[in-house]
Each structure stands twice: as structure tokens, then as C-alpha cells.
Amino acid sequence: MLLNLLLIMKHSFIDKYSHLQSPIHRVDPRIKSITLTLFILFIIFTPPTHFVSFSFYALLIFILILFSQVPVGSIFKRSLVIIPFVLMIAIFIPFLKKGEIAGGYSFGTFQLTVTYDGLTVFWNVFIKSYLSILCLILLSTTTKFSHLLKALESLKFPQIITMIISFMYRYIFVLVDELMRMKRAKDSRTVGGSRLFHIKILANIVGMLFLRSYERGERVYTAMVSRGFDGEARTLGQFHLRKRDIGYSFIVIALLGLIRFGGG
Amino acid sequence: MHIPDGFLSPSTWVPAWLLSIGGMSYCLRRVARILKEKMVPLMGVTSAFIFAAQMLNFPIAGGTSGHLIGGVLAAVLLGPFAGAIVITTVLTVQCVVFQDGGLTALGANILNMSIVGTMGGYLIYLGLRKVIGGNRGIIAGVAVAAWASEVLAASGVAVELAISGTSPLRVALPAMAGVHMLLGLGEAIITCSIIGFVLKVRPDLIYQPPLPEAGQEEE
Known part of the structure; x- marks a missing residue:
């Protein structure tokens, strides 16, 4: 659903x-x-x-x-x-x-x-x-x-949880887009084949997505540190x-x- | 498997909330000790990953398709504590944004899927991995753990419904566990294939349980 x-x-x-x-x-x-x-x-x-x-x-x-x-x-x-x-x-x-x-x-x-x-x-x-x-x-x-x-x-509400959720929210769209791009590439190149074959390729896609997400997480962290992140989020506007x-x-x-x- | 509001009695969902708050604050402390300020971006992005991975449909028997739950996947890749946090984050967003699971029942959902499913699944995985050893141990552990985590989480739902008086245990438990024994096979196959891929390309990203003397391994 x-x-x-x-x-x-x-x-x-x-x-x-x-x-x-x-x-x-x-x-x-x-x-x-x-x-x-x-x-x-x-x-x-x-x-x-x-x-x-x-x-x-x-x-x-x-x-x-x-x-x-x-x-x-x-x-x-x-x-x-x-x-x-x-x-x-x-x-x-x-x-x-x-x-x-x-x-x-x-x-x-x-x-x-x-x-x-x-x-x-x-x-x-x-x-x-x-x-x-x-x-x-x-x-x-x-x-x-x-x-x-x-x-x-x-x-x-514990700030650490809301911060994790706000990060998650930001990257959902990026990662879903990435996933759908890989899925589209796979769909346009694989015709026929057994069910197990498709499951295996889809699993590889998810595995690839994990690697990219993990590396993106590290990149994001480095970018944040270079801009002065010290573990706390400060927002404007109350x-x-x-x-x-x-x-x-x-x-x-x-x-x-x-x-x-x-x-x- | 996301219980909506109204299905659980207060005598069930209040203790479930307390248990999951306690469990999650323990997990947060454990993970913060290792990851420090790196925790927020890394947990955030991997939560988004699990969320995205759940959206991919896998062809199962016949014309039907299923999708990943990802509890054991998260635990095997990130460790049991970080894995539980990631699943909790996903559940919270699903509850608040998509109304998948209720607000009062969120504690019970976290208990079933993050604590029982993910951390319980991880223990099974760890045991098998130690007994069999090597990459074969990892794959076998993942397979059994992914299957068991679904069955365990579903049994949790059945028990909570029974305590609430919503459905009798002697019918709900076999029905829920039985259905998820079948669904769990799909979860096991998918999780195994994903872990197999990561083992091939970046084996260093599989979470290594800290050795007793090393203590502070990288997450």
C-alpha cells in the first residue's frame, strides 16, 4: 500500500x-x-x-x-x-x-x-x-x-531522535530516486529469465544502494564537520x-x- | 504488521512504550559511544536506505510480490544497536507520515520489530555465525535470522493482541506465526542475496562484533 x-x-x-x-x-x-x-x-x-x-x-x-x-x-x-x-x-x-x-x-x-x-x-x-x-x-x-x-x-522529545529523523527525511527522496533509476536501468536491460535471476539482480541493486548510502552518509558528515558541526543542530525561527x-x-x-x- | 491505534488495551501499549523507550535509550547510548557526532548523519542516511529498500518489490511465487522488512539486514550491516535505532526511525516516520501503525501502538511496534525482531534476529545470526564460521556462517546465520525475526515479530503482535483481549492467543499465535513462517522465507532469500552481494564487493562493511579485548571497534 x-x-x-x-x-x-x-x-x-x-x-x-x-x-x-x-x-x-x-x-x-x-x-x-x-x-x-x-x-x-x-x-x-x-x-x-x-x-x-x-x-x-x-x-x-x-x-x-x-x-x-x-x-x-x-x-x-x-x-x-x-x-x-x-x-x-x-x-x-x-x-x-x-x-x-x-x-x-x-x-x-x-x-x-x-x-x-x-x-x-x-x-x-x-x-x-x-x-x-x-x-x-x-x-x-x-x-x-x-x-x-x-x-x-x-x-x-529527545533531540538525537528528531535529528536522525530530519536527516532521514532529507535523504529519502535522494535514495528513492537513486533506487528507481537503478530499477529502471535493470528493467530496460533484462527480459525473461527465471524468478531467482531477477531476485538476485534486485538484491544486488539494494546492496549497491546500501554502499552508496553509507558512503553518502560519510560524505555528508565530512561536509558538515568542515562547516563547523559539533553534534548540535541550531535552527533559526521560533x-x-x-x-x-x-x-x-x-x-x-x-x-x-x-x-x-x-x-x- | 504495523498495529494501528485501538487494537491494544492501555495495559498493553503503556508497558510496551516504556519497554521500547528504555531499550532505545540504551541503544542510543551504546551507539553514541562509538560513533560520537558522526552518528546523526550516518543513522539518518541509513534509515532512509532501509525506507527506500522497503519500497522495492521482489517477485515471489506466482504473480505476487513481497518487500523487505530489513531488520536483520540493518543489524548485520550496522550492528544490533544501530540497526534497532534505524528500524525505530523508519517505524516512527511510517507512523507519523503514512499512518502505517498507530501512535499509541508505536511503542508495541518498536518492541516487536526493533527490539524482538532486529536485536533478537541479530543474536540468532551471531550464534550461527560463530558456530559455522567464515562466509558460509554469515550467509547461513543471515538466512535463519531473517526468517526467525519475522516469525518472532509476528508472534509478538499475536501475544500483544491476546493480552489486550482483541483475539484469543490459541488462534492468533498459530495463525500469525504460520503466515509469517511462509513470508519469512522471502525475507530470508532477499536478505541473503543482499548480504551476499555486500560480502563480495565490500566485506569490510559487514558489522564485526567487537572482540572482548578490542572493545571499541569501528561501527
């Missing part, structure tokens, strides 16, 4: 919608990360039988998505990532034997029954994973990746908290609290 998305969209995929100008895009990345993480926690800690709460969560996230101006279709397409896992749980449900039986099939002597408890488990994982993934998609489509990293850093940002986060968190605890 990931592969297909990247191959179709190539470079612009990761930050495709993060340049849009919308009320959600303009919110301070720190506030946005905290608010949406809280949103996910609210969703996860809601008991599965609170159907009303889940409908309001869905409504709230839908309103936020509309405000963000990110095409709803593209968000829906990306949210399908969870399908394989949901299907897997669906397969296991007939084996959860506790509780009242909701229905069943029998194949000769082999009986499959589905209990209400099993259905609750399924509903629980389905609705929670779906709403959570919408929150994550909203966060990543409305925030520039570099801003997200800086937000994590100012929230005391985030400024505005009243609007705090107001936004307050409204969303208040709504979440109301949905979860209001009305009993």
Missing part, C-alpha cells in the same frame, strides 16, 4: 497538502500535536458501548477535516491502511467463545459461532482505529514535516504561541470532554 502511494505520487507525496492555507494549517504545530494526541487518547479510552460519544467524535473530526480544506477523498483513501488489520481481527472473532451467541454457521461437524462479546471486540477495534487514523492523517496533512519535528523537539492557538485547542479539548463525560 505504502509503495503504491509513493510510486504514484513521487516527491510531493509527504508534504502534499501541508502548504495549504487554512485555519487548521495555521495552528501552532505544538498545540496541534498535543490536541490531536489528546483526541486519540480520548477515543481510545472511551468504552466501546458509548455509541453516542463515537458519533460525536466522528462529527468533530469531520468538521476539523472540512476546515482544513484537505480533499476528503484523499483522506479516505489514506485511511484504508488499517483494512488488513481489521480484517484479521474479523477472522479471529468466531473464536472468541465467551458470552451470548449472536449467530452461527455449521459446516458439517465444525461449528462457527459469533458471540455478542466478539462483535463488541470487533466494533471496538474498528471504530477506535478508524477515528484515530483520521486524527493522525489530519495532523500529518496540515503540518509541514519540518515543523512537526521542531514541535516534537520543543516538547522535549514558534510563537498566539491566543488563537490556545483558544483553538481549548475549544477542541472542551468539546472532547463534553462528548466523553457529558450526558452520562
Whole structure:
């Protein structure tokens, strides 16, 4: 799934919608990360039988998505990532034997029954994973990746990890391009041949990519040292908290609290 | 194999987060001691390499194709600690940018793939490499470790789902482990071929486990 998305969209995929100008895009990345993480926690800690709460969560996230101006279709397409896992749980449900039986099939002597408890488990994982993934998609489509990293850093996330990730992010495009160039060269020169032959050549390509990446890493390091790198990254530009940002986060968190605890 | 949010109960994902934070900070300390300020660019670029390598589709049986996970590959090339960091970085980016795996479940995903899969796989590789010896030992070790790391990581997922009450262990474990015993064969073949290539052209880049007296080998 990931592969297909990247191959179709190539470079612009990761930050495709993060340049849009919308009320959600303009919110301070720190506030946005905290608010949406809280949103996910609210969703996860809601008991599965609170159907009303889940409908309001869905409504709230839908309103936020509309405000963000990110095409709803593209968000829906990306949210399908969870399908394989949901299907897997669906397969296991007939084996959860506790509780009242909701229905069943029998194949000769082999009986499959589905209990209400099993259905609750399924509903629980389905609705929670779906709403959570919408929150994550909203966060990543409305925030520039570099801003997200800086937000994590100012929230005391270990700097060494955010630095490694920001390097990785920079070189993903370079290395993917290099890989696809080698793949294209191979495809245009190899016709037919056994499957093992192709696997071997593809493996050589990956091996070659590793050598080039490793050497590139060393080159990058030397270049950095020659420009005065001492193990610490200093960036210009700081985030400024505005009243609007705090107001936004307050409204969303208040709504979440109301949905979860209001009305009993 | 990336668990989304909502599949694990808090009694599972909170301890999993704590375990993986502890494991990763240990790995970071170990690697920083060897690589010093060179660590950031090198780990960053090799993480991007694993990410790119995962995108290449290999033709498997019939018309289907599979792709590399790369845990054992990273560990054999970079050492167990750096390998685990690289896989953690990849998992984090996949979670935040592509929503492949959930935010609360990220700890469990790191536990399964970086700690159990990558470092566990490395131990298997190291054992076989010592017993058999030479290049044949490396290849045999890689093959078994790559296969086992998939099965181990999948079993981790099954156990976590069972602890959360999402699926019963006696069904989930055999199903997950069984499927990945097959998928693991692909991982083993691909990883072996890649390591075989590196052994031929730059054998010095295969990570050498530090000898007891030498202690500080180059990573």
C-alpha cells in the first residue's frame, strides 16, 4: 500500500497538502500535536458501548477535516491502511467463545459461532482505529514535516531522535530516486529469465544502494564537520504561541470532554 | 504488521512504550559511544536506505510480490544497536507520515520489530555465525535470522493482541506465526542475496562484533 502511494505520487507525496492555507494549517504545530494526541487518547479510552460519544467524535473530526480544506477523498483513501488489520481481527472473532451467541454457521461437524462479546471486540477495534487514523492523517496533512519535528523537539522529545529523523527525511527522496533509476536501468536491460535471476539482480541493486548510502552518509558528515558541526543542530525561527492557538485547542479539548463525560 | 491505534488495551501499549523507550535509550547510548557526532548523519542516511529498500518489490511465487522488512539486514550491516535505532526511525516516520501503525501502538511496534525482531534476529545470526564460521556462517546465520525475526515479530503482535483481549492467543499465535513462517522465507532469500552481494564487493562493511579485548571497534 505504502509503495503504491509513493510510486504514484513521487516527491510531493509527504508534504502534499501541508502548504495549504487554512485555519487548521495555521495552528501552532505544538498545540496541534498535543490536541490531536489528546483526541486519540480520548477515543481510545472511551468504552466501546458509548455509541453516542463515537458519533460525536466522528462529527468533530469531520468538521476539523472540512476546515482544513484537505480533499476528503484523499483522506479516505489514506485511511484504508488499517483494512488488513481489521480484517484479521474479523477472522479471529468466531473464536472468541465467551458470552451470548449472536449467530452461527455449521459446516458439517465444525461449528462457527459469533458471540455478542466478539462483535463488541470487533466494533471496538474498528471504530477506535478508524477515528484515530483520521486524527493522525489530519495532523500529518496540515503540518509541514519540518515543523512537526521542531514541535516534537520543543516538547522535549529527545533531540538525537528528531535529528536522525530530519536527516532521514532529507535523504529519502535522494535514495528513492537513486533506487528507481537503478530499477529502471535493470528493467530496460533484462527480459525473461527465471524468478531467482531477477531476485538476485534486485538484491544486488539494494546492496549497491546500501554502499552508496553509507558512503553518502560519510560524505555528508565530512561536509558538515568542515562547516563547523559539533553534534548540535541550531535552527533559526521560533514558534510563537498566539491566543488563537490556545483558544483553538481549548475549544477542541472542551468539546472532547463534553462528548466523553457529558450526558452520562 | 504495523498495529494501528485501538487494537491494544492501555495495559498493553503503556508497558510496551516504556519497554521500547528504555531499550532505545540504551541503544542510543551504546551507539553514541562509538560513533560520537558522526552518528546523526550516518543513522539518518541509513534509515532512509532501509525506507527506500522497503519500497522495492521482489517477485515471489506466482504473480505476487513481497518487500523487505530489513531488520536483520540493518543489524548485520550496522550492528544490533544501530540497526534497532534505524528500524525505530523508519517505524516512527511510517507512523507519523503514512499512518502505517498507530501512535499509541508505536511503542508495541518498536518492541516487536526493533527490539524482538532486529536485536533478537541479530543474536540468532551471531550464534550461527560463530558456530559455522567464515562466509558460509554469515550467509547461513543471515538466512535463519531473517526468517526467525519475522516469525518472532509476528508472534509478538499475536501475544500483544491476546493480552489486550482483541483475539484469543490459541488462534492468533498459530495463525500469525504460520503466515509469517511462509513470508519469512522471502525475507530470508532477499536478505541473503543482499548480504551476499555486500560480502563480495565490500566485506569490510559487514558489522564485526567487537572482540572482548578490542572493545571499541569501528561501527
